[in-house]
Amino acid sequence: xxxxxxxxxxxxxxxxxxxxxxxxxxxxxxxxxxxxxxxxxxxxxxxxxxxxxxxxxxxxxxxxxxxxxxxxxxxxxxxxxxxxxxxxxxxxxxxxxxxxxxxxxxxxxxxxxxxxxxxxxxxxxxxxxxxxxxxxxxxxxxxxxxxxxxxxxxxxxxxxxxxxxxxxxxxxxxxxxxxxxxxxxxxxxxxxxxxxxxxxxxxxxxxxxxxxxxxxxxxxxxxxxxxxxxxxxxxxxxxxxxxxx
Numbered sequence: 001x002x003x004x005x006x007x008x009x010x011x012x013x014x015x016x017x018x019x020x021x022x023x024x025x026x027x028x029x030x031x032x033x034x035x036x037x038x039x040x041x042x043x044x045x046x047x048x049x050x051x052x053x054x055x056x057x058x059x060x061x062x063x064x065x066x067x068x069x070x071x072x073x074x075x076x077x078x079x080x081x082x083x084x085x086x087x088x089x090x091x092x093x094x095x096x097x098x099x100x101x102x103x104x105x106x107x108x109x110x111x112x113x114x115x116x117x118x119x120x121x122x123x124x125x126x127x128x129x130x131x132x133x134x135x136x137x138x139x140x141x142x143x144x145x146x147x148x149x150x151x152x153x154x155x156x157x158x159x160x161x162x163x164x165x166x167x168x169x170x171x172x173x174x175x176x177x178x179x180x181x182x183x184x185x186x187x188x189x190x191x192x193x194x195x196x197x198x199x200x201x202x203x204x205x206x207x208x209x210x211x212x213x214x215x216x217x218x219x220x221x222x223x224x225x226x227x228x229x230x231x232x233x234x235x236x237x238x239x240x241x242x243x244x245x
Contacts, residue, residue, distance in 0.1 A: 032214060033059035037242040043198075043224045044234030048075025048093070061244070067101045069114055069143075079196075080229040083130045093133075095120040097141040097163065108152070114143040118163035132166070133195055139164030150208065155183045168193040174204055181209025187220055198226040200236055214244035 038051040052071035054061075061067075073095040080088050099116025121136030128134060143161040148154065155176040162169050169192060176185020182205060189200040202222015217240070224236040 030214075031060050031062065032244040033061060035061070035242055035244045037240060039238060039240035041236070041238045043226075043236035044231035045079065046075065046077035046231060048073050050074075064104045065102070067103060067112070067114075068098070069101055069116075070096075070098045072096045077230070079227075081128060081131075083128050084126050086126070089124050089126065089128050089131070091122055091124045091133075093120065093122045095163075095165075099141050099143060101143070109146055109148050109156075112143075112145040112147075114141070116141045118165040120163065120165040120168065122166075131195060133193070137165040139166075151178075153178050155185065155206075166193050176204070176206075181211070182207055187222070196227050196230050198224060200224050202236065216242040216244075218242075 033056050035054045036052070037054075038049070040049045041047065050071060050073045052069065054067055054069045056063075056065055056067050058065040073093070075093050076091065077093070078088060078090045095118075097116055097118045099114035101112055101114035103110055103112040118139040118141035119136065120133075120139075122131075122133040124131060124134050141161065141163045143159075145157070145159050147157040147159075155174070155178055157174045158171075159173075160169075160171040169190070171191070172187060172189040174185060174187040176183045184205050185203065187200075187202055187204045189198075191198050200222060202220055204218065204220035206216065206218040208216045219237075219239050221235065221237040224231070224234050226232065
């Protein structure tokens with residue numbers, strides 16, 4: 001996502017680090033330093049929304065350098081259990097993380113690594129004494145990303161994260177082909193914590209045509225499988241919109 005807004009096609013993301021200072025390099029039409037994004041995700045018995053921002057301290061997302069990423073979530077879910085009267089728990093959750101990162105461009109792809117603070121809070125109604133998600137906790141957030149360049153005809157990405165506040169892990173892989181600004185392909189996702197886990201397989205479409213820069217839209221959907229008391233087998237859908245400036 002970062003490289004998508006760093007330059008228009010033909011800019012520095014197509015070159016390696018040693019090429020960036022060469023006088024014959026095609027210069028970017030516009031430089032972007034910040035991305036703001038928001039999205040929504042839903043499946044059976046669960047939905048959440050999020051908003052976040054990424055800022056490059058060197059004011060150029062198309063070059064190596066340090067970044068700050070912030071991300072906030074709000075969502076609701078329910079599940080059945082014999083541990084409470086009535087057999088059902090309705091829950092709200094809120095989460096926030098802020099992490100310092102560094103990105104580096106290599107030949108054909110960019111890598112990013114983040115470390116920061118993680119906060120996650122779950123409000124369960126009624127309270128479930130055997131659910132470790134109850135209440136709020138702080139921890140450490142770790143995140144790693146590998147992604148091909150914006151103007152590459154073949155797209156691939158691997159994003160992973162771990163938050164120690166609730167021992168939550170998340171990993172998503174995508175591969176696709178860029179059809180003149182529309183990237184289409186399959187995706188797979190794994191996520192969970194000590195209370196539950198989920199596996200997904202589906203397809204995604206990302207609209208990152210140069211005519212739309214600095215806006216990018218990404219949508220995905222497919223099959224989700226989680227614990228039977230938390231939705232079981234169902235469909236899922238996600239939508240994200242990003243803006244760079």
